[in-house]
Amino acid sequence: MDVSAIIQEYGAYYLNSGQNMARLKRLLLFGRETVKNATPIKTNDTVYQMGSSYIDSIVQPFQKTYTPKGNPLFKPNPIYLYHMKVDMDIWPDDIEATWLGFLAANNLSRKEWPLIRYLLEVHVFDQIENDMEMKLYYKGQFQAPTPGTAGDTEDSMNGLKYLLENKPVNRINIGTLDIATIYDQIEYGYEQVAEEYQNVPMVVGLSPKWRRAFLKDKRALGYYQHTNPGQIDDTLDFSPAKVTGFPSMIGTDDIWITPVKNLIHLTKKGENAGNMKLEESKRCVSFLTDWWEGLGFGLNEVVWTTVEEATPPTP
Structure with missing residues (x-):
């Protein structure tokens, strides 16, 4: 916990001048907007094993001779869940002799101090939501952690961009996005969707x-x-498609298109992300929680995107 700027500005002492939580402000945080558009599935598996099945044309002209035709094909499509956690240590005494002293208390149990409740209610849970949306659901790329070292948030799971780059999805080309022509560009991209899915x-x-x-x-x-302006909606003319802005995609020029039900959000022990275990050791309060989560497409063949396929590593 870093209160050095507070001490530098207001001094290393507590003076009650009427300050309270209303004077503490935070930056905007986002909720889990991306997965609000996904089909939620709870599972006890760490790999959700899905599959797709196909069969080629089987109708043929009649003849008396038996002439078998048709070859069913089954393909695996695993969607991975990733184990992620929050570990955080707080030393509440750091704030007692500062402008933030109103968040301290005389209670010997530091986890009962107002500071802990404030951090949970105002920051910790909302920060989890923001991390998932802004750093993981689209831009995440899993990297195994170095033992004993806290890993980067972006390394916690593979997000949608990684899947779009590495799965056998359909590539479309609409050129560089332009604010003056984007309606026509998206409409042109939609025309590249397989015709049977356009309705x-x-x-x-x-x-x-x-x-x-x-x-x-x-x-x-x-x-x-x-x-x-309220009558200008986010639909494409003559189609059931809805143009949706995802905070997780901020800073990108990517577009992806898929049936509404094809985006799948998997959770295992997902409710843990909204709960926190507090442990107190001497005068330190530790925040702990962990859960499993993953995103994927039920059928990669019905995803269309402007994201380019990942370049294979050089042998």
């Missing part, structure tokens, strides 16, 4: 910046008889 409810995923540009371009086209 299926679809999600078109992109960053919030590009979703807003899409709506502005739709307005600028000029052939809509709208009386207010």
Whole structure:
């Protein structure tokens, strides 16, 4: 816990001048917006073993001779869950002789101090949500941790961008995104979706910046008889597709399209992410929780994206 800037500005002492939690502000944090658009599945497995089945054409002209035709094909499609955790140590005494002293207490049990409740209610749980959305659901790339060393948040699981780069999905090309033409670009990308899926409810995923540009371009086209901005929706004309801006994709120019039910969110012990075990050792309070989580596509063959395929490593 770093209170050095507070001490430098306000001094290494507590003076009650009416300060309270209302004077403590934090930056904007995001919730788990990406998985709100996914099909939730709870499982006790650490690898959710899915599969796809196919059969080629079997109808043929009649003849008396028996002529078998047709070859069923089954393919595996595992979706991995990743074990992640929160470990954090807090030394509450660090704040007692500072401007933050109103979060201290006379209780010998430091985990009963207002500071601990404040951190849990205002920061810890919301930070978990923000980490999952902003660093993992789209941009995460799993790396095994170095034993005994805290790992980077981004290393905790493979996110959607990694899957789009490495799974056998369909590649589409709509050129460099342009705020002046993005409506037509997304419509052109949708035309590259297999025709049999163009009447299926679809999600078109992109960053919030590009979703807003899409709506502005739709307005600028000029052939809509709208009386207010609220009538300009996020649908593509003549299709059941919905253009959705994901905070997890902020900073990217990527687009992906898939049926609404095809994005799958897996959790094991997922409720643990909303619970925290507090342990007190001497005057240190430790925050601990862990859970399993993963994202994937039920059928990779019905995903279309502008994300380029990952370059294989050089032998």
